[in-house]
Amino acid sequence: MSEALVFRNFGLAHRRAGGEEVLLEGVNLTLPKNGFFVFVGTSGGGKSSVLRLLAGLIESREPAPRVSGELLVFGKSLTGDRPDSLNNEVAAILQDEGLIDELSPRQNVEMALAASGRSRKLAPALLAQAGLPKPPDRVSQLSGGMRKRVAVARALASSPQLLLCDEPTAGLDPDAAHTIAKLLREAHDQDEGRTTIVITHDLDAFDDFADGVLVIDRPTRSLRLEEPEFRLRSQDSVTQSTSDSDGELAAVHWTRRMLLQLAAIGETVVESVRRLPPVEMRQMLRTTVRFILEPVVFVAVAGAVIGGLATFFALRNNPIDGGFETALLTGTGKVATAVLVPMLSGFFFTARIAAGASARIGTMKRTNQIAALRMMGVNPADYLLTPLVWAMVIAMPVVTFAGVVAAALAAALATSAASGITVVGWATAYFMTVSAQDVLIVLGKSTLSGYLVAVACYHLGTGPKRSGADVGESVNSAIVVGMALVLLIHAGLTFLVYA
Amino acid sequence: MHRLRYFIGLLTLIGAIIAAVWIVRLLRSLDERPGVSLSVEFQNARGLRAGTDVRYRGVTVGTVRSVVISGDGDKAVAQILLEPGGATHARVNSSFWVVTPRFNGLAGGVTGLDTLVRDSYIAFYTPPGSESQLSPGSLVAGRESPPLNADPEALDDIEHGDLLMSLLVPENYELQPGSSVIFRGVQTGDVRSVSLAPSGTHVVVQLRIHREYRQTVTDKTKFWVGRPSVSGALLSGFTVTDLNALLTPYISYYGAPGEGVLVQDGHRAAAELARPELEISSVPEEAVAQGNIGKRAVPDDVVLVRITYAAVERDTFSADDQILRHGSGVLFLDRSGRSVVVSARSLVDASFTEEDAWGDPEIADEITKVYRADGTVMRAHRVWTDPAGQDLAVLVLEDVPPNLQTTPSDRLLFQGPVDGVPLQIRAVGPDGAELSIQPMASDLVLSESNLGGCVVADGKVIGVLGRKVGDVSSTIVLLEHLPVDLRPQ
Numbered sequence: 001m002s003e004a005l006v007f008r009n010f011g012l013a014h015r016r017a018g019g020e021e022v023l024l025e026g027v028n029l030t031l032p033k034n035g036f037f038v039f040v041g042t043s044g045g046g047k048s049s050v051l052r053l054l055a056g057l058i059e060s061r062e063p064a065p066r067v068s069g070e071l072l073v074f075g076k077s078l079t080g081d082r083p084d085s086l087n088n089e090v091a092a093i094l095q096d097e098g099l100i101d102e103l104s105p106r107q108n109v110e111m112a113l114a115a116s117g118r119s120r121k122l123a124p125a126l127l128a129q130a131g132l133p134k135p136p137d138r139v140s141q142l143s144g145g146m147r148k149r150v151a152v153a154r155a156l157a158s159s160p161q162l163l164l165c166d167e168p169t170a171g172l173d174p175d176a177a178h179t180i181a182k183l184l185r186e187a188h189d190q191d192e193g194r195t196t197i198v199i200t201h202d203l204d205a206f207d208d209f210a211d212g213v214l215v216i217d218r219p220t221r222s223l224r225l226e227e228p229e230f231r232l233r234s235q236d237s238v239t240q241s242t243s244d245s246d247g248e249l250a251a252v253h254w255t256r257r258m259l260l261q262l263a264a265i266g267e268t269v270v271e272s273v274r275r276l277p278p279v280e281m282r283q284m285l286r287t288t289v290r291f292i293l294e295p296v297v298f299v300a301v302a303g304a305v306i307g308g309l310a311t312f313f314a315l316r317n318n319p320i321d322g323g324f325e326t327a328l329l330t331g332t333g334k335v336a337t338a339v340l341v342p343m344l345s346g347f348f349f350t351a352r353i354a355a356g357a358s359a360r361i362g363t364m365k366r367t368n369q370i371a372a373l374r375m376m377g378v379n380p381a382d383y384l385l386t387p388l389v390w391a392m393v394i395a396m397p398v399v400t401f402a403g404v405v406a407a408a409l410a411a412a413l414a415t416s417a418a419s420g421i422t423v424v425g426w427a428t429a430y431f432m433t434v435s436a437q438d439v440l441i442v443l444g445k446s447t448l449s450g451y452l453v454a455v456a457c458y459h460l461g462t463g464p465k466r467s468g469a470d471v472g473e474s475v476n477s478a479i480v481v482g483m484a485l486v487l488l489i490h491a492g493l494t495f496l497v498y499a
Numbered sequence: 500m501h502r503l504r505y506f507i508g509l510l511t512l513i514g515a516i517i518a519a520v521w522i523v524r525l526l527r528s529l530d531e532r533p534g535v536s537l538s539v540e541f542q543n544a545r546g547l548r549a550g551t552d553v554r555y556r557g558v559t560v561g562t563v564r565s566v567v568i569s570g571d572g573d574k575a576v577a578q579i580l581l582e583p584g585g586a587t588h589a590r591v592n593s594s595f596w597v598v599t600p601r602f603n604g605l606a607g608g609v610t611g612l613d614t615l616v617r618d619s620y621i622a623f624y625t626p627p628g629s630e631s632q633l634s635p636g637s638l639v640a641g642r643e644s645p646p647l648n649a650d651p652e653a654l655d656d657i658e659h660g661d662l663l664m665s666l667l668v669p670e671n672y673e674l675q676p677g678s679s680v681i682f683r684g685v686q687t688g689d690v691r692s693v694s695l696a697p698s699g700t701h702v703v704v705q706l707r708i709h710r711e712y713r714q715t716v717t718d719k720t721k722f723w724v725g726r727p728s729v730s731g732a733l734l735s736g737f738t739v740t741d742l743n744a745l746l747t748p749y750i751s752y753y754g755a756p757g758e759g760v761l762v763q764d765g766h767r768a769a770a771e772l773a774r775p776e777l778e779i780s781s782v783p784e785e786a787v788a789q790g791n792i793g794k795r796a797v798p799d800d801v802v803l804v805r806i807t808y809a810a811v812e813r814d815t816f817s818a819d820d821q822i823l824r825h826g827s828g829v830l831f832l833d834r835s836g837r838s839v840v841v842s843a844r845s846l847v848d849a850s851f852t853e854e855d856a857w858g859d860p861e862i863a864d865e866i867t868k869v870y871r872a873d874g875t876v877m878r879a880h881r882v883w884t885d886p887a888g889q890d891l892a893v894l895v896l897e898d899v900p901p902n903l904q905t906t907p908s909d910r911l912l913f914q915g916p917v918d919g920v921p922l923q924i925r926a927v928g929p930d931g932a933e934l935s936i937q938p939m940a941s942d943l944v945l946s947e948s949n950l951g952g953c954v955v956a957d958g959k960v961i962g963v964l965g966r967k968v969g970d971v972s973s974t975i976v977l978l979e980h981l982p983v984d985l986r987p988q
Contacts, residue, residue, distance in 0.1 A: 289505075290505075292512065293509055296508045296515070300511050300515060326550055402511060402515035405515040405518045406515065408518070409518050427522065427525045428529055428550060428562070
């Protein structure tokens with residue numbers, strides 16, 4: 001079996017509202033193993049779609065491209081359900097490289113090594129091989145070329161049979177582009193039987209390295225293999241509208257989208273439970289500590305202001321001077337401890353943490369970091385959702401606890417300021433009706449709302465992100481949905497338990 | 500920047516944990532406050548809540564920890580925690596009840612008014628006596644209404660000598676136990692009980708008049724119920740009399756001075772239907788004169804003291820005899836400046852009076868106390884008895900307070916009987932009041948408590964009242980029998 005890829009009467013079409021955009025039709029092509037192919041074609045011609053199909057990175061929240069005919073990778077069909085055994089054989093270097101920002105370059109490579117079951121100690125060698133014997137500590141310190149090198153090193157970590165590269169030389173000057181091309185060729189040659197497909201607009205950089213050029217011909221919707229000396233003619237790059245109107249109805253399209261959204265929510269919830277046992281322990285602990293320490297000052301101040309003001313004004317505006325003070329304190333204490341402060345703490349926590357978490361996940365999605373995780377064989381749920389859920393579920397009650405305590409202290413101060421009640425008297429009255437049941441309910445409310453906010457953040461963050469605006473939108477939604485969930489949980493549980 | 504933020508967050512968290520520990524310890528210390536916890540059962544908790552007071556005589560001595568329904572569901576059980584100070588008053592005969600506001604109509608007044616703006620509370624009352632304390636954890640049955648004698652304005656105990664009488668009124672104008680009885684605007688007593696006569700024709704109100712005002716009630720005294728009366732005319736406006744009776748009706752009475760005879764306990768009188776038209780006489784002249792008395796007939800500077808003498812006569816073959824005597828004596832300074840009291844030997848020396856068939860009586864545990872009019876008490880011991888057998892003895896006071904007032908030496912006469920001069924005998928009664936006894940020429944009637952009373956002739960003390968030798972009849976023992984060194988200088 002010497003074929004890497006076999007296209008048989010292959011067709012590919014994007015589903016759009018009101019119609020389909022057909023990209024490829026009736027493709028019959030065979031790519032041999034051990035070839036280094038450069039993949040060219042006009043923008044929007046379907047290069048990236050083919051690559052994502054090969055890499056298994058089809059967006060599950062959107063209507064999937066309609067695939068017809070057959071596509072075999074190492075003899076395994078991709079047109080039906082994607083076989084899991086392919087995951088270790090295919091690696092991809094995506095646009096923006098998808099380096100995980102919060103890890104060091106070396107950790108990025110180590111993560112890929114660990115995911116493919118190899119020793120982490122190979123990382124320095126891989127990086128050295130990619131031309132980075134001493135990488136800096138942070139991904140943000142890498143230059144464009146260095147990012148590509150780290151990405152190559154990471155992609156090679158699983159020693160894939162099929163290496164896919166999306167625009168690896170974009171944004172580099174011709175010399176750097178040539179170096180990267182050379183690096184890719186060296187990496188290709190290093191492992192016998194490896195097939196490499198590089199999407200590029202920069203055919204010159206790969207001049208000496210390509211074994212063949214794959215061309216998507218937009219007007220004829222065909223895919224063909226040319227000699228390495230092939231160059232796109234200028235008219236090939238002219239984008240033509242090829243929209244057909246024989247697609248599905250708009251209503252069906254939107255219904256499909258909506259059902260996909262619902263299914264995606266269901267999938268996130270199922271994932272959140274299925275992936276609950278933490279795999280990335282360090283990630284989980286780090287997230288938990290961050291989620292506790294970052295908002296705790298904020299929530300404590302908020303709790304103190306609320307508890308103090310509520311008590312102060314309850315006592316100060318008492319219509320019967322000196323009367324009912326104990327009763328007022330008792331009521332205020334119960335309301336503040338069991339209802340008010342936990343709910344507001346939930347709000348503040350959501351505003352502070354949910355926004356950050358969904359922005360982070362959204363950015364990771366936008367910059368292909370999540371796709372990269374998937375390519376490495378790391379389940380994004382393990383790396384992002386599980387730590388988020390654990391951190392929220394642990395941090396929300398802890399932070400709420402700090403808020404309640406701050407509220408109680410402020411109430412004690414306010415009491416001594418507004419009336420002559422002693423601290424012991426205050427404690428007696430304030431906590432008179434607060435029982436262990438209330439503490440459990442507060443714990444339950446904050447834990448449940450923490451879980452739901454975590455799921456909402458993850459779900460909104462991992463949605464399709466075509467632009468930075470999408471990321472911003474997801475942050476907005478995370479705050480609104482998170483607060484709505486907190487409100488719903490607190491109002492619902494409080495009503496259920498106390499009414 | 501991140502580090503600083505995390506550091507501040509960590510500090511806040513640690514602060515919150517410390518504060519929480521503090522609050523929990525504070526709350527736990529509330530639970531572990533020393534005191535006695537009790538459970539009190541009520542039919543109805545009447546708005547009792549956790550955190551309300553437990554009061555004894557109006558003072559908060561504890562807190563209600565919780566109010567729950569008893570296991571069988573027909574009682575409300577209040578768990579209370581009494582402070583150690585209050586717990587000593589909670590005894591097995593204590594009554595517990597819940598104080599809530601109660602309206603009995605305007606004229607009947609409101610009780611438990613303080614609960615209108617504060618919570619209901621538990622009150623308890625312990626009758627006098629020394630029953631054992633309630634042990635911690637006891638379950639006590641609470642009362643549904645306060646016991647009569649434990650009302651916040653509890654009725655005073657009736658004292659010996661108070662006048663108890665019944666007043667018959669046609670209608671009970673909201674009179675209740677504790678209502679005042681007023682004479683000339685001064686409270687002289689109170690209503691003890693109100694009940695409908697069995698025949699139903701009238702209401703019987705039991706009154707108590709304090710003993711010091713007993714003489715204000717005679718068979719001619721008129722009683723009426725003080726209650727508001729409004730009279731008026733369209734043009735002249737309205738007049739309300741007895742305005743304070745709006746809230747607390749009372750009983751008033753009046754009798755002209757010197758009219759009628761004093762009444763006995765159990766006296767019954769019918770109340771007037773309305774406030775009678777009274778002619779209040781002006782203050783009598785004697786009353787004005789009384790405060791201006793110069794010198795009394797009997798010289799005041801003779802210092803009479805009351806003496807109590809207690810001793811035990813030990814008998815060989817029978818139970819010991821307890822001896823307790825009261826009498827009087829005259830206090831003065833002797834030649835050497837000691838405070839001495841001269842009195843009858845038969846009062847202060849049991850060996851002088853007691854007889855024993857087997858020889859001299861054995862007297863032990865002698866205690867002699869001298870009481871002065873101002874209430875001070877001093878121990879004393881005998882220093883001299885008349886060797887001639889006269890009933891005369893001299894005591895010396897121990898622990899004499901400074902500035903002790905004594906009889907001036909010129910008030911004492913150490914001479915024989917004075918013929919033709921009227922005698923006056925003064926003694927101190929067992930209640931401390933000075934008695935004046937008119938001696939009869941033929942025979943002095945001797946009451947046991949008159950022993951040692953001083954005999955005054957022409958303003959001077961010439962002797963004390965004692966017994967004749969070998970006789971129980973009384974006689975005057977002259978001071979001339981005193982030896983010189985026991986006389987004043």
